[in-house]
Amino acid sequence: MIEIDRESITPMYVQLASVLRERIRRGEIPVGRRIPSQHELELETGGAVSRRTIKSAIGALEAEGIVRGVQGKGVFVIAKPDAAAPSEGGMTAG
């Protein structure tokens, strides 16, 4: 279950990106492996965020160069997040 605080000042897509970034950083999802599908992530958040918002989170990770989406297959980890990468997972304000 992915915890998303809808009341937080931190945007939901940023929260979700942080969770995924952390999973990758800790090696839970190794380089070369696929992350859960957008639909799966939607379920993992308990429906707290829509697929469009999940796409935004993935888009952020793509921009950071740590994942890459492949149409029809999935989103794959291509690199571990840099140590200097953003990780405001604890920035909840609720």
Place this chain on the structure above:
Amino acid sequence: MIEIDRESITPMYVQLASVLRERIRRGEIPVGRRIPSQHELELETGGAVSRRTIKSAIGALEAEGIVRGVQGKGVFVIAKPDAAAPSEGGMTAG
């Protein structure tokens, strides 16, 4: 007027990002200056693309680190695009 080919294989947001990137690269919009508002760009394309899609294009440029959106003020140029930056302006296939 910004030319957007809706039939092109190149996504509209990528086309628009390329046009803006080129304007910035050529110095038409200098560093520190504001780019046209999302609404202005919508009009510049003759309504070919919606504001939502324009936001996607700007998002791409933000990810490249060449512009930065400031809530309530506008989107500002913070750096010229790198020479190695993508510029598939001629990649129309329609």
Place this chain on the structure above:
DNA sequence: ATTTATTTGTGCGTATGTATC
């Protein structure tokens, strides 16, 4: 080759929130 299911990609419309002037 066709169908079906899965999965990501793109695009629009709308609403609400927040910040600036």
Place this chain on the structure above:
DNA sequence: AGATACATACGCACAAATAAA
């Protein structure tokens, strides 16, 4: 208070690629 402008979020639809049967 009002106008302007960007930020976030949802829901929906369709396209395209992949994979399996």
